[in-house]
Amino acid sequence: DAKTTQPPSMDCAEGRAANLPCNHSTISGNEYVYWYRQIHSQGPQYIIHGLKNNETNEMASLIITEDRKSSTLILPHATLRDTAVYYCIVSSNTGKLIFGQGTTLQVKP
Amino acid sequence: SQTIHQWPATLVQPVGSPLSLECTVEGTSNPNLYWYRQAAGRGLQLLFYSIGIDQISSEVPQNLSASRPQDRQFILSSKKLLLSDSGFYLCAWSVLGQPSNEQFFGPGTRLTVL
Numbered sequence: 409d410a411k412t413t414q415p416p417s418m419d420c421a422e423g424r425a426a427n428l429p430c431n432h433s434t435i436s437g438n439e440y441v442y443w444y445r446q447i448h449s450q451g452p453q454y455i456i457h458g459l460k461n462n463e464t465n466e467m468a469s470l471i472i473t474e475d476r477k478s479s480t481l482i483l484p485h486a487t488l489r490d491t492a493v494y495y496c497i498v499s500s501n502t503g504k505l506i507f508g509q510g511t512t513l514q515v516k517p
Numbered sequence: 518s519q520t521i522h523q524w525p526a527t528l529v530q531p532v533g534s535p536l537s538l539e540c541t542v543e544g545t546s547n548p549n550l551y552w553y554r555q556a557a558g559r560g561l562q563l564l565f566y567s568i569g570i571d572q573i574s575s576e577v578p579q580n581l582s583a584s585r586p587q588d589r590q591f592i593l594s595s596k597k598l599l600l601s602d603s604g605f606y607l608c609a610w611s612v613l614g615q616p617s618n619e620q621f622f623g624p625g626t627r628l629t630v631l
Contacts, residue, residue: 415518438616442618444620446561449605449625450622450624450625451607451609451622451623451624451625452607452620452622453622454619454620457618469580478576487600495561499618502596502620503549503562503566503568503611504563504566505612505620506555507560507561507562507563507627508560509559509560510560
């Protein structure tokens with residue numbers, strides 16, 4: 409499975425959009441991009457996934473570059489409850505997910 | 518609806534003692550099951566992965582073992598705990614073949630080895 413690179417931490421003002429980048433330059437054609445988040449002392453929570461096209465759901469939007477070497481998770485209106493560690497993972501649909509260090513997002517009032 | 522249970526929620530064990538953590542899933546059949554460990558301040562490390570009864574893959578060498586005696590039961594064990602086994606142990610399940618590859622995590626067990 410391809411590796412990902414994320415900034416270790418980011419801050420965002422409450423009510424503003426949070427844009428979390430992820431580099432995955434070695435992604436293979438059959439690998440998806442997955443985003444999970446982990447709020448302190450809880451298990452990770454699935455957010456969104458994509459293959460080639462941009463995706464949007466009730467939680468977030470996922471923007472994948474045309475060459476698929478990077479992506480951005482967008483939380484359109486961040487709240488204090490969005491403070492968490494966000495993990496970007498690339499994986500084929502085998503079931504296994506390899507979590508990296510993620511980005512710690514701090515939403516500030 | 519599907520639910521996942523883990524117990525105990527917290528555990529304090531002396532070095533050299535045995536360990537048994539249990540995970541059960543309800544409301545689904547033939548799930549993929551996973552054990553992860555998260556050391557303090559670190560990311561999640563995949564320990565074991567199972568696609569069926571008695572079918573378990575070990576992802577990292579260690580003094581832990583896993584068993585799946587029933588379809589929806591996954592057990593993590595050790596004969597002798599080390600200090601380095603301390604951490605937050607999470608069990609998860611998923612359905613193979615779903616494009617979302619969504620894994621559902623249990624509440625976790627916080628293990629402290631003294």
